[in-house]
Amino acid sequence: QQQVKQSPQSLIVQKGGIPIINCAYENTAFDYFPWYQQFPGKGPALLIAIRPDVSEKKEGRFTISFNKSAKQFSLHIMDSQPGDSATYFCAASGTGTASKLTFGTGTRLQVTL
Amino acid sequence: NAGVTQTPKFQVLKTGQSMTLQCAQDMNHEYMSWYRQDPGMGLRLIHYSVGAGITDQGEVPNGYNVSRSTTEDFPLRLLSAAPSQTSVYFCASSYSSFRWDRNYGYTFGSGTRLTVV
Numbered sequence: 131q132q133q134v135k136q137s138p139q140s141l142i143v144q145k146g147g148i149p150i151i152n153c154a155y156e157n158t159a160f161d162y163f164p165w166y167q168q169f170p171g172k173g174p175a176l177l178i179a180i181r182p183d184v185s186e187k188k189e190g191r192f193t194i195s196f197n198k199s200a201k202q203f204s205l206h207i208m209d210s211q212p213g214d215s216a217t218y219f220c221a222a223s224g225t226g227t228a229s230k231l232t233f234g235t236g237t238r239l240q241v242t243l
Numbered sequence: 244n245a246g247v248t249q250t251p252k253f254q255v256l257k258t259g260q261s262m263t264l265q266c267a268q269d270m271n272h273e274y275m276s277w278y279r280q281d282p283g284m285g286l287r288l289i290h291y292s293v294g295a296g297i298t299d300q301g302e303v304p305n306g307y308n309v310s311r312s313t314t315e316d317f318p319l320r321l322l323s324a325a326p327s328q329t330s331v332y333f334c335a336s337s338y339s340s341f342r343w344d345r346n347y348g349y350t351f352g353s354g355t356r357l358t359v360v
Contacts, residue, residue: 139283164348173247173333173351174286219285230276230301231349235285 133157134222136234143210144242151205151237153220158201160222162229165194165205168217168236177218178205181225210241245269249334249352256324256359264319264355266334272350273339275317279303279330280354286333292317293339324359331356 135154143149155163164179180187180194180203187194191208207214220234250265268275276291288301292311306328308320317336321328335349 136285166349171353173335173353174349175351176348179348230288230291232288233278233286235283 133232134220134234136220136237138237139235140238140240142240142242145211147210147241149207149210149214149239149241151218151220151239152202153204153222153234154200154202155222155232156201157222157232159224160232162223162225163194163196163203164221164231165192166219166221166233168219170216174219207239210239212241212243215239215241247334247336247350247352249332249355251355252353254355254357256321256357258324258326258359260324262321262324264321264332264334264357266317266319266352267315268317268334268336268350269315270336270350271314272336273314275311275334275336276301276349277307277309277317277319278333278335280333281330289319289332321357326359329357329359 133156137152141149161182165177166174167177168174178189178192180196182198193206196203217236217238219236221231223229223231247268273294277289278286280286287303289307290309292298295311295314298309332355334352337349
């Protein structure tokens, strides 16, 4: 059962473009929504996270938009750079003790010159 | 501060062989987990632990065994390797209780690429 659905599977944008990656969740008990960035040969690393009482969060060029009623959230990368080329995973969990993260299937982003 | 250390980085096994993937963390995290990553499947939880002496199954536990004798170490054992276990394995750790004023996110190791032939 896929509790977090992520799209698109892959994305190619030109430098300076704004790639958008979307995720949808089913479990209304989820209240923590992080995004992870993974470079080839490396483990995923936490990029940015949001809680459901906030509709938007920005950290540098990365922005999460959150729509609680639609159970959807998305990652926007402003002024994308070739160094942003990586695989991005959305995830969701509760915030109770030892709540387990459920990951989306990942989006491979390529930023071209 | 080394974070999460996984060994080995690469391994080739024959069908039926057993082996242990090692994972150690030095952040005093209570929670540790093992994921496997396969193309198009994302990260799937194999086993997890909320503290020393406590383990539980995740989404895809069959064929794997874990134990947690110390806070720092969380080895993953493949009992009898099968080609379906060819994958990249990641160990992750985090605090068990959530607080926004500290880095709650999972810290991942760099992975073990396992091939079963």
